[in-house]
Amino acid sequence: NAGVTQTPKFQVLKTGQSMTLQCAQDMNHEYMSWYRQDPGMGLRLIHYSVGAGITDQGEVPNGYNVSRSTTEDFPLRLLSAAPSQTSVYFCASSNTLAGGTDTQYFGPGTRLTVL
Amino acid sequence: GEDVEQSLFLSVREGDSSVINCTYTDSSSTYLYWYKQEPGAGLQLLTYIFSNMDMKQDQRLTVLLNKKDKHLSLRIADTQTGDSAIYFCAESPNSWGKLQFGAGTQVVVTP
Numbered sequence: 001n002a003g004v005t006q007t008p009k010f011q012v013l014k015t016g017q018s019m020t021l022q023c024a025q026d027m028n029h030e031y032m033s034w035y036r037q038d039p040g041m042g043l044r045l046i047h048y049s050v051g052a053g054i055t056d057q058g059e060v061p062n063g064y065n066v067s068r069s070t071t072e073d074f075p076l077r078l079l080s081a082a083p084s085q086t087s088v089y090f091c092a093s094s095n096t097l098a099g100g101t102d103t104q105y106f107g108p109g110t111r112l113t114v115l
Numbered sequence: 116g117e118d119v120e121q122s123l124f125l126s127v128r129e130g131d132s133s134v135i136n137c138t139y140t141d142s143s144s145t146y147l148y149w150y151k152q153e154p155g156a157g158l159q160l161l162t163y164i165f166s167n168m169d170m171k172q173d174q175r176l177t178v179l180l181n182k183k184d185k186h187l188s189l190r191i192a193d194t195q196t197g198d199s200a201i202y203f204c205a206e207s208p209n210s211w212g213k214l215q216f217g218a219g220t221q222v223v224v225t226p
Contacts, residue, residue: 106157
């Protein structure tokens with residue numbers, strides 16, 4: 001199993017550009033999430049999905065879109081990048097909703113810089 | 116402000132014990148977690164404790180929970196250089212499973 005994979009590892013964008021961060025998992029997990037990590041702030045939930053075709057907003061959803069057309073993939077789209085979106089983005093997946101005893105598996109992260 | 120608070124930095128000598136502290140705010144959290152993040156990597160679940168427990172031991176790791184004071188700690192015995200990482204405390208404050216993370220404690224192990 002590859003676990004949770006994310007691409008790209010690094011990305012530099014100009015303000016106003018759009019892009020998609022890719023996330024895939026091969027563990028047949030129903031639950032997937034996107035977090036951003038900023039210095040001194042821990043991880044904050046952007047969007048999450050409880051299964052194919054079902055997504056919902058987390059704590060900081062503005063400026064981001066998600067879709068879940070398959071169990072394996074959960075891409076995160078930045079519609080019009082802003083410098084405030086400079087961050088490290090982590091995708092995670094688990095068998096159950098975060099908050100139980102099942103482990104959330106995290107991808108290696110995508111480091112995004114918006115100029 | 117942060118719902119989960121941790122000190123930002125801890126320096127410890129190799130072989131000593133490390134203690135990382137965390138305070139949380141939501142007394143309804145069912146589980147509390149410790150995650151480890153090594154440089155350039157994602158988070159890895161280290162251990163968790165159920166809210167009706169006071170203590171959980173797992174090899175070199177001991178988790179203590181004081182529910183009255185909403186205080187959680189992680190003790191690492193015989194700290195090794197491989198324990199250098201950022202450690203995140205997290206709680207699960209509501210029914211739909213959002214994890215609330217602290218800002219992380221950077222642990223540096225010196226020889």
